[in-house]
Amino acid sequence: MKKRLSSFLIFCLFNSFALAELPNDKMGVIGTLPVPYPDHWLLVQDASFFHMLNGKLIVLDAEQKTRNEQYKGTFDNSLIASIAVAKTKPEIYVYETFYTRGNRGTRTDVVTIYDKASLSPLGEIIIPGAKRASMIMSDYTIRLIDDEKLLLLYNFTPSTSVAVVDTVNRKMLSEVSLPSCSLIYPTGKRGFSSICSDASMISIQLDKNGKVKSRNKIASFFDIDADALFERPAMINGIAYFPTFNGNLREVDLKGDKAVPGDSWSLVTSQERAANWRPGGMQLSSADSAGNMYLLMHKDGAEGTHKNPGSEVWVFDVVKRKRVKQIPLQLPGFVIEVSKDKSPWLYVTNVEMNIDVYDAKTGEHIRTLSDFGQESPFKLFSAN
Amino acid sequence: MKWFDNVTESVSRKVAQNSSRRSFLSGLGTALIGGAVIPILPVARAADAHGGGQATAPIDGELDDPASCDYWRNCSIDGFLCSCCGGTSTSCPPGTEMSPITWIGTCKNPHDGKDYIISYNDCCGKTSCGNCFCNTNVLDRPTYRPHTANDINWCLGTESAAYHCTVTLVLGVATKKA
Numbered sequence: 001m002k003k004r005l006s007s008f009l010i011f012c013l014f015n016s017f018a019l020a021e022l023p024n025d026k027m028g029v030i031g032t033l034p035v036p037y038p039d040h041w042l043l044v045q046d047a048s049f050f051h052m053l054n055g056k057l058i059v060l061d062a063e064q065k066t067r068n069e070q071y072k073g074t075f076d077n078s079l080i081a082s083i084a085v086a087k088t089k090p091e092i093y094v095y096e097t098f099y100t101r102g103n104r105g106t107r108t109d110v111v112t113i114y115d116k117a118s119l120s121p122l123g124e125i126i127i128p129g130a131k132r133a134s135m136i137m138s139d140y141t142i143r144l145i146d147d148e149k150l151l152l153l154y155n156f157t158p159s160t161s162v163a164v165v166d167t168v169n170r171k172m173l174s175e176v177s178l179p180s181c182s183l184i185y186p187t188g189k190r191g192f193s194s195i196c197s198d199a200s201m202i203s204i205q206l207d208k209n210g211k212v213k214s215r216n217k218i219a220s221f222f223d224i225d226a227d228a229l230f231e232r233p234a235m236i237n238g239i240a241y242f243p244t245f246n247g248n249l250r251e252v253d254l255k256g257d258k259a260v261p262g263d264s265w266s267l268v269t270s271q272e273r274a275a276n277w278r279p280g281g282m283q284l285s286s287a288d289s290a291g292n293m294y295l296l297m298h299k300d301g302a303e304g305t306h307k308n309p310g311s312e313v314w315v316f317d318v319v320k321r322k323r324v325k326q327i328p329l330q331l332p333g334f335v336i337e338v339s340k341d342k343s344p345w346l347y348v349t350n351v352e353m354n355i356d357v358y359d360a361k362t363g364e365h366i367r368t369l370s371d372f373g374q375e376s377p378f379k380l381f382s383a384n
Numbered sequence: 385m386k387w388f389d390n391v392t393e394s395v396s397r398k399v400a401q402n403s404s405r406r407s408f409l410s411g412l413g414t415a416l417i418g419g420a421v422i423p424i425l426p427v428a429r430a431a432d433a434h435g436g437g438q439a440t441a442p443i444d445g446e447l448d449d450p451a452s453c454d455y456w457r458n459c460s461i462d463g464f465l466c467s468c469c470g471g472t473s474t475s476c477p478p479g480t481e482m483s484p485i486t487w488i489g490t491c492k493n494p495h496d497g498k499d500y501i502i503s504y505n506d507c508c509g510k511t512s513c514g515n516c517f518c519n520t521n522v523l524d525r526p527t528y529r530p531h532t533a534n535d536i537n538w539c540l541g542t543e544s545a546a547y548h549c550t551v552t553l554v555l556g557v558a559t560k561k562a
Binding site: 104224 | 485528
């Protein structure tokens, strides 16, 4: 009897295990991302400098503590693309170059439109002429304007021009030639300005069809040899704040139809100037939603140190023209970005090519985003 | 990514062991693989300062070594030295194409004390060389003055815009800084 009972119990136990078997998984399930992305998500452009065909954009959640939780997805881009992340719609625009045989063959320049949720292409717009500017990435080689209905693309052959793209109907509208002027600084209702090689500027307004409505030349207003403007300003409330090589800040008002150069003021005290504290780096400036400018700074600056990593990030109230904070970095960095929410985070690509995350208000180091498959993370985009 | 940890350790060790930026850089160049350290000179300078070391002047021999970032012609270079890529400081590696359009620097020849105009021609058509990356920026200026800007890929007017390495050609004695 005992033996039968134990056999029965073993049978029941076996059966209970059988009941706990896993159901079959569905095949072909693909993840998607929440849109809009949460405030502290970060988009990292890896230039893949040692094999530029294989650039990529990586989406990270900086709130998470582990690398596996941080990594949300990625997509490819080719030959150091220019990338613009839309704020008002779930799209990312990638201006890139392909050859039919890898690095050789027939060239195609194209704007690939990616969906933020699926990280997959939604469409593409071919840009003719093989003119795309191939250079270290910047917010000012590609720019959305006119409530993100138009996309402007910088071309360099070395003749310069700007291609105008309709993002609603996904077609190229026009190409605006520039007279030895470079880059794209959004200006006025539907226009842009460019800096020219003689330190002047040109401002251009467009009509709805992307045709030139007005052109205005702004006379030369700085000295490129003595104290050049960095080409990557912080944009705050329609004003471009250009740091200079020697540690000054030049304001250029871009709210109207044409650029209006304003004052230049010192970012450093006389003591700091004597110690040669200077701005430097690649993506060296950013801004928060309260209107503060963040700037990478290094000591012992000299001719040729303007791309050196900064040991500190200095924060300026640009209206009061006053420094409000100094954030010493754990490791020197050369790329910074600040999130635009009310509790802003400061992201810094450091000299080990990892990304340090700081509380921008307190300067406290929160964590390091490291070893997530990146090689040369030269451009950071806050999700908000 | 164990190799990356090794890189960090190697950098720290080199900083500790060498007061010479030269030695430090050659160690760094050996240790770093892949795209881990792009702006190698600025990065190395910063790492040097961070580690407590003080950057030192170039060792004389390296001013004449075309495979050194401190080779006198390399004062405003941003890329891979063709001398380390199967070419020389004045010739491109096999199978590449030299760009006819360039940026220029003005570098002092330590032997005659004269400033020379240097044309930095990119060699194009293959993937990045990956060896001997240098980024020195004396008299480099932003890309709105293109002819002195080394942030631009100057593989222009070539069959392919793929960047491989850079050569340094003397164009003449400078009468004033470019």
